Every structure is written in structure tokens, then in C-alpha cells.
Amino acid sequence: MSTIKAIAENYQTFNPAAYLQNNYVPPRADFSNPDSVVPWKLKCLADACASGEIGGQILVDIDSGPTVYQVLSAFELFKEVILTDFLAVNREELKKWLHDEPGAFDWGPSINQVCSIEGKGEPWQAKQKRLRERVSRVIPVNVHQSCPLGTELAPVTVDALVSSFCLEACSPNYPAFVKALGNITGLLKPGGHVLMIGALEESYYMAGEARLSAVSLTEEMTRKAYDVGYIIRDFRSYTLPESMTVDTDDAKGVSFVWAQKKESD
Numbered sequence: 001m002s003t004i005k006a007i008a009e010n011y012q013t014f015n016p017a018a019y020l021q022n023n024y025v026p027p028r029a030d031f032s033n034p035d036s037v038v039p040w041k042l043k044c045l046a047d048a049c050a051s052g053e054i055g056g057q058i059l060v061d062i063d064s065g066p067t068v069y070q071v072l073s074a075f076e077l078f079k080e081v082i083l084t085d086f087l088a089v090n091r092e093e094l095k096k097w098l099h100d101e102p103g104a105f106d107w108g109p110s111i112n113q114v115c116s117i118e119g120k121g122e123p124w125q126a127k128q129k130r131l132r133e134r135v136s137r138v139i140p141v142n143v144h145q146s147c148p149l150g151t152e153l154a155p156v157t158v159d160a161l162v163s164s165f166c167l168e169a170c171s172p173n174y175p176a177f178v179k180a181l182g183n184i185t186g187l188l189k190p191g192g193h194v195l196m197i198g199a200l201e202e203s204y205y206m207a208g209e210a211r212l213s214a215v216s217l218t219e220e221m222t223r224k225a226y227d228v229g230y231i232i233r234d235f236r237s238y239t240l241p242e243s244m245t246v247d248t249d250d251a252k253g254v255s256f257v258w259a260q261k262k263e264s265d
């Protein structure tokens, strides 16, 4: 029986480089394969951002991990972007990329893919430069706290949240997952938007030596979590074909949720 404390302890051996190699290089990030899962995720995010309904002052990426793909469309719509993660090793990995330091992960192929999807004909290097300039902070987050960012932003609330593969990967059970969603919802203005990517029916994943448990979520469980306080604007799911399965997790699929916080209950 996992607890929040035990999960946090288990994360101390999380290896960002191994995690990136497991999920963000081919086959999962194969931009020559239209069925690859990272292009699917980027398209979901780009479509929501192309609606013209999302934008404002501050975007917070809840639990960025060591990745930035999840904000490649959304960041353009906000004056300030704040990246976050529970682990210092992930925050350091993000800063390495932001500062274009040696050994940083190459997000160029993902950025190029988003430029193709967005169809503005700009070189991916221009988008990369803009993102690096738009990120104001990389700060700690704990979704199991009622104030996940501590006092960093309080009492300011933000216009939108992005989160990718976080809540199910750090919650001991479904009630804790729903509560964590409630915690991050407190950061969001009424009418604000959430763009969330999640694993479907995943019970564990690896990141180097670390073997992390996950809450196994069906589509229905994912949708249900938004019943209180949100209107779901778009919901999509992707079933992992054999070609996308790896031996470092048992995920069966990926969900995408665009949800808008109700103006008032």
C-alpha cells in the first residue's frame, strides 16, 4: 500500500536522462511515423491552442518533468510561462535546456513538428528562442499540498495550466489523484483552462533505477475527475499500438483533456 511519503522517497532515484530516452526518442517520438505517440500529443495541444479561446498573462506547467514539449503551443499565448517540478534533478535538466548548456536534451525535432502543425512556416530555432525567453521561472511543485506552489504565486491565480503525465504518476490511489487535481485547480482563475495529458491503464513505469507506481486510470475515471468544477472542452485518447509499447512501462494508452474551470459552482 503506497503512501504519498513512500512515493516521494521512491522518486529520489528518478533518472531524467533515462526517462527521456524511454519516452522522447523513437519509436515514441518518431516524427516520420504519423502513428507515433508524441506527434499525437503535440497535435492535441496545438489544436486546443488554435481555438483562440486560451490565453492571458501566466501559464503554469504543473510538473514539467525534464520535458518542454508540452508547452510548445501554449507558451505562445501567454506573457509569462512558469515551469515546475517536484525533483531538483528535473528542474536542473530544464534549466540546462533553457540555458542551452552542453548535454541538454534536443527538443529540436519536437519543436520542428509543432512548427509544421502550426503551419506558420517559421524555422523551429525561432520558436525555440521565444520559448527560452518566455520562461520566467523553474520552481518546485507538490500537487499533494493544498497550495502546490507554496507561496510562490499566492494570491495570484493563473490563466491556464498544462500538465503532462503527472497526477497519475505520483498519487497512491484514485481519490488522491482527484484531490491533487483539486489542489492545482486552486491555482487557476475561474474560466481558466487546463490542458492535461495522462497515461491510461498504467500501473508502473521506469526511470533508470527507479520503478514508480502509477494510478491505473480508464478513460471514464479520467473524465470523471473533472466532474466537479470543470467543463470538458475536448477529450481524446490514443491506444498504444504494439510498435509504441516499451519495456519501461505498462501504459495501454494516453489521454488528452482540455477542460475549462467553471466561472462559479
Ligand SMILES: Nc1ncnc2c1ncn2[C@@H]1O[C@@H](CSCCNC[C@@H]2Cc3ccc([N+](=O)[O-])cc3CN2)[C@@H](O)[C@H]1O
Pocket (backbone or CB within 6 Å): 007, 008, 011, 023, 028, 037, 038, 063, 064, 065, 066, 085, 086, 087, 090, 141, 142, 143, 144, 164, 165, 166, 169, 170, 199, 202, 205, 240, 244, 249, 251, 253, 254
Ligand atoms: N508530489 C508530487 N508533486 C508533483 N510532482 C511530483 C510529485 N511526486 C513526483 N512528482 C513528479 O512526477 C514525475 C512525473 S514524470 C512523468 C511520469 N509519467 C509516466 C510515463 C510517461 C509516459 C510518456 C509517454 C508515453 N507515451 O505513450 O508516449 C507514456 C508514458 C507513460 N509513463 C516526476 O516529474 C516527478 O518529479
